[in-house]
Amino acid sequence: MHSPMQSIISVSNVSKTYATGFQALKDVNLDIRRGEIFALLGPNGAGKTTLINVICGIVNRSGGDISVDGLDILKDYRTVRSMIGLVPQELTTDAFETVWGTVSFSRGLFGKRKNPAHIEKVLTELSLLDKKDDQIRTLSGGMKRRVLIAKALSHEPKILFLDEPTAGVDVELRKDMWQVVRALRASGVTIILTTHYIEEAENMADRIGVINHGEIILVEDKAELMRKLGKKQLTLELQKKLDAVPEGLAAYDLTLAPGGGELTYTYDTQGERTGITALLSDLNKAGLRFRDLHTTQSSLEDIFVGLVSKRQ
C-alpha cells in the first residue's frame, strides 16, 4: 500500500464482469502516483477502457475497491468526480452545439462557475479558438478529438484520463498535444493515458502499465523498463556467406539471417560484460571476416510486443 500522499488513485482487487458474462477485468491492483504521467498499454480488448470507465463511474464494477485522493469513489463521488477529467475513446459529441457552447456546458456540469478566460485559454492551447463558434458537426475528426480534450480540461481537473487521445490526430498536432499534456503535468495534474502508439508512451510516460486479457501484467518505471528489458543487437555483415553458425561460436547463441550473409548477436545492455570483445576475437579465430557492423536497440514497442505475445 502506498500512502495516500504518494498515490492519488488506488485500485485494489477490482474485477468487472459485463452483463454478457464476459470478464473484462480480473482482480486488478494498480496505484497511480500523484503528478505522474502513467501510460496504460495493451492490445485491443485488453480492458483499458473498462478500467478507466470503472474509475470514472461510467461502468459499475463487480468487485474491489477504488479510492481517489483517499476518498472512496462511490461514497464521495461528488468530490472525487469533480477532480477528474475524462477524454473518452469514442468521438462522442453533440453535433449541433458550438465548440464554445459544449465546452462551457462541461464546466457547468462539473459545478464550476463560469470562467470565459479559462475556456479561451484551453481552446487556444488546443488550437481551437478560431473554431469556437462553429457547430461541432462541421469539424474534422481530429478537431472533434481536441474538443473532447477541451471539455475535459474546462473544469480544471487534478486528474486527467486520456483514452487514446491522439487517435486520428495528425503528426504536428500530436506533438502540440504532447506539449499540452507535459504542461499539465508541470502544473501538477496527474495523467493516465492509453495509446496504441507506443512511441507516444515512450516519449511521455513516467511509468508504464501493461494490461492483457483483463490482467495487469506489468507496472514499471519507463526508464527502468527500457533498461531491464531493453536488448541490444550487434549485426555483422559477412564477407562470405555461411551455411550454418560455426561450431566454435555456439556459445554466443548467434542467429544467421536467411541467405547466410548476416550474423546477429543479442546482448543485455545492463550486463557488466557484453561479451563483444570475446565474440570478435573468436570470430577471428574461426576465420570469419566481416564487411560492416551495426548495433540496434530495442524500442518500447519491441518490449511491449514481446510481453504481450508471451502471454497469449
Next chain:
Amino acid sequence: MNWQAVNAIYRFEMSRTMRTLWQSIVSPVISTSLYFVVFGAAIGSRITEIEGVSYGAFIVPGLIMLTLLTQSVMNASFGIYFPRFTGTIYELLSAPISFLEIVLGYVGAAATKSILLGLLILATAALFVPIEIAHPFWMLAFLVLTAVTFSLLGFIIGIWADGFEKLQIVPLLIITPLTFLGGSFYSTSILPPFWRTVTLFDPVVYLVSGFRWSFYEIADVHVGISVGMTILFLVLCLAAIWWIFKTGYRLKS
C-alpha cells in the same frame, strides 16, 4: 446540490429548443388553427353549446392538454434518449451530479417548453373564440403539474427505449388515443353508460376535466378527484424515477 450542473443541463436543453424555435412555434399554432376550422366550424355548427359553453371555447382546454401531454413526453424522452444514443451520456455519468439533478435539468426544460407551448395555444385560441378563465390559479396549477408529470413520464420512456421506434410508440399509440377518448373534444357525459365507465380508466379524463373546470367551472368528474389523480400520477412517476436511480437501470452497464 450542484445547481451549476442543473442550470447547465437546463440551459443546454433550452438552447436545443431555441435552435428549432421556428418549428416549435409554427406547428402548434397551425394545428390549433386547423382544429378550430375543422372541429369548431364543422362540428360546432351542429353542437352549438355544451353545458352553456360554446363548442369552440369548450374544446380549448382539451386542445391545450393534447399538446401538453404529447410535447412533454416527446421532449423529455428525446432529451435523455439522445445522449444515450450518441454516447455523450458518458459526461453526465462521470460528472459530480446526482440522478436527481439530471432529472431536474431534463424534466425542468421539457416541462418549461410544453408550458410555453400550452400558453401559446391558449393565446392562439383566444384569437378565434372568447375565452374566460374562472380560476387562473388552478388553470396554471393543472398546466404545470401535468407538464411536469408527463415530462417525468417522457424521461422514463427515454431511459427505457432502446430505439427511436419506442420513443414514437408511446405518444402515438397511447397518449394521443387516450387524449381523444378522454373527453378533450366532448363531454364524457354524452357517452353511453358503458363507455363512460371505460373512460374512468383513462387518466387523461381527470386531467382534461380538472383543467376545463378551471376555465368554465364545468367538469366530467369532481375537481377534487382531478387534483388527487394528477398528484397520484406525479407520485407514480417519481417512484419509477426513484427505482431507476436505485438500480442504475439502463444507464450503466
